[in-house]
Amino acid sequence: MAELAQPLPVLTPDTTLAHAPPTAMQHLTILTGASRGMGLAMARQLLAPDRLLLCVSRQLNDSLDAEALARGCTLLQWSQDLADPGTARLRLQAWLDGQDHRLLSSATLINNAGMIPRIGPLDDCPADELAAALRIGLEAPMQLTAAFLGATARWVDAGWQGPRKVLNISSGLGRYPMAAQAPYCAAKAGLDHFTRCSALDEARRPGGARLVSLAPGVIDTDMQTQLRAGDPAAFPDLQRFVSLQRDGQLSSPDEAAARLLAWLERPEFGEQPVADVRD
Numbered sequence: 467m468a469e470l471a472q473p474l475p476v477l478t479p480d481t482t483l484a485h486a487p488p489t490a491m492q493h494l495t496i497l498t499g500a501s502r503g504m505g506l507a508m509a510r511q512l513l514a515p516d517r518l519l520l521c522v523s524r525q526l527n528d529s530l531d532a533e534a535l536a537r538g539c540t541l542l543q544w545s546q547d548l549a550d551p552g553t554a555r556l557r558l559q560a561w562l563d564g565q566d567h568r569l570l571s572s573a574t575l576i577n578n579a580g581m582i583p584r585i586g587p588l589d590d591c592p593a594d595e596l597a598a599a600l601r602i603g604l605e606a607p608m609q610l611t612a613a614f615l616g617a618t619a620r621w622v623d624a625g626w627q628g629p630r631k632v633l634n635i636s637s638g639l640g641r642y643p644m645a646a647q648a649p650y651c652a653a654k655a656g657l658d659h660f661t662r663c664s665a666l667d668e669a670r671r672p673g674g675a676r677l678v679s680l681a682p683g684v685i686d687t688d689m690q691t692q693l694r695a696g697d698p699a700a701f702p703d704l705q706r707f708v709s710l711q712r713d714g715q716l717s718s719p720d721e722a723a724a725r726l727l728a729w730l731e732r733p734e735f736g737e738q739p740v741a742d743v744r745d
């Protein structure tokens with residue numbers, strides 16, 4: 467009986483679950499930073515009866531749960547602080563190792579969570595904010611990617627043939643320097659370069675994963691609000707961000723999410739490990 471063959475995801479106290487009537491095969495998507503902003507828009511667009519969606523943020527989103535339930539979709543939300551990337555890696559690895567890969571038709575990791583620490587020169591950035599920006603923006607994506615590539619490689623060794631993809635959400639600021647943004651720019655530059663390196667590793671493996679670090683454009687989220695609220699004395703580019711909003715240059719989270727998810731579906735996904743949706 468197909469319904470009994472479907473494993474229920476492991477529940478922990480800070481996990482919520484909206485469980486749909488199981489289908490025979492599901493696409494697995496793991497998405498960080500899904501509680502708000504562009505990540506939430508991606509999560510909504512990813513909800514589908516044939517997908518198992520695991521969302522990872524500090525906050526759980528009740529409306530996403532309700533939507534999953536109403537639409538008959540399988541959704542897991544983990545409350546997980548990505549400023550503790552080692553714990554996040556172990557948790558993801560254990561969960562992936564507990565999945566029955568024979569019921570999955572593909573596996574995708576989207577590293578979307580990010581944060582901007584205090585805006586200003588590096589010496590004004592408090593030590594804890596600097597560390598958090600690098601942990602959330604760079605170390606967590608690397609640790610989660612390590613867990614994902616390792617666990618799914620074991621599935622491949624066991625004969626699984628589903629496609630494996632990693633999409634890292636980067637930024638133009640990883641490629642162009644900006645004053646008052648050193649930790650954020652450095653994290654995104656690191657994200658781009660680790661993606662290039664891991665793509666080379668995966669290209670050497672049979673059934674290797676495909677990885678892309680993709681800049682999403684400029685989007686009307688909390689992050690842009692934070693940038694516009696910067697101190698003009700400490701942030702020479704403040705006016706650029708004010709103008710982007712005033713001139714209607716910001717994409718909506720829904721538009722940006724749709725472009726990123728369409729990129730994932732391109733047949734040539736992974737041929738260029740570093741890209742920009744505006745290319």
Ligand SMILES: NC(=O)c1ccc[n+]([C@@H]2O[C@H](COP(=O)([O-])OP(=O)(O)OC[C@H]3O[C@@H](n4cnc5c(N)ncnc54)[C@H](OP(=O)(O)O)[C@@H]3O)[C@@H](O)[C@H]2O)c1
Pocket residue numbers: 498499500501502503504505506522523524525526546547548549577578579580581602635636637638682683684685686687688689690
């Ligand atoms: N907005 C833009 O114009 C723009 C431009 C270029 C690139 N990006 C990139 O696009 C991605 C999404 O940005 P956004 O604008 O949607 O940002 P946002 O609205 O500020 O949302 C950030 C997301 O990251 C999660 N997050 C932050 N700190 C976390 C932590 N310690 N642990 C776990 N999750 C954490 C947040 O969830 P919780 O608070 O619930 O933890 C939230 O879901 C980011 O990587 C950002 O750098 C954005």
